[in-house]
Amino acid sequence: MSESLAPLILTLKLDRETFIYFDRLRQKYFPTEKNFLPAHVTLFHALPGEEASEIQQRLQDYCSRTSIFTLTFPKLRFLGRGVAVEIDSPPLTQLRQHLAKSWHDWLSHQDRQGYRPHITITNKTTAERSRQLYEQMTNDWQAFEGYGEGLLLWYYLGGPWKLLDEFVFRP
Numbered sequence: 001m002s003e004s005l006a007p008l009i010l011t012l013k014l015d016r017e018t019f020i021y022f023d024r025l026r027q028k029y030f031p032t033e034k035n036f037l038p039a040h041v042t043l044f045h046a047l048p049g050e051e052a053s054e055i056q057q058r059l060q061d062y063c064s065r066t067s068i069f070t071l072t073f074p075k076l077r078f079l080g081r082g083v084a085v086e087i088d089s090p091p092l093t094q095l096r097q098h099l100a101k102s103w104h105d106w107l108s109h110q111d112r113q114g115y116r117p118h119i120t121i122t123n124k125t126t127a128e129r130s131r132q133l134y135e136q137m138t139n140d141w142q143a144f145e146g147y148g149e150g151l152l153l154w155y156y157l158g159g160p161w162k163l164l165d166e167f168v169f170r171p
Helices: 016-029 049-064 090-102 127-140
Strands: 008-014 041-047 069-073 076-078 083-086 118-122 144-156 161-168
Touching: 008 016, 008 049, 008 161, 016 118, 016 144, 041 049, 041 090, 041 144, 049 090, 049 144, 049 161, 069 090, 076 127, 083 127, 118 127
Parallel strands: none
Antiparallel strands: 008 041, 008 144, 069 144, 076 083, 083 118, 144 161
16 A cells, blocks of 8 residues: 555653653563564544645644643543553543534544544553553552644654654644
């Protein structure tokens, strides 16, 4: 598939310290043979690649008016065959709602569903292993904060992603 026709994925750019923390957890717990992505917060799973220029322009405009915002990581979420960390951030939810409204006609079924922001630590494991990790991590989990510093737009190439563009929020 050519990159220009590949679906686009939009993720939140985390501050460096938060990204490193979650990426290390993902490297430690995600099945190695299935882990070809860094830690990420997905906003949209499949935007149309043929609309890349318009999407990039809208993101540039939006991010130039948006300030860096706080993210709270209050607790873990059991996924059945995985574990994720929930994210509480009204500005993130508002950003996602704004973009979803403006791109409504382009959204996949998955992207039209309710948005529950999270960072997946492990997935595609056995239910037993996931339950054990969830219980182990829940016992030690303490809520903390990080920051959303911008947006990252990726080409989805059937597995690994390739970065197309980066958009930063105002300091």
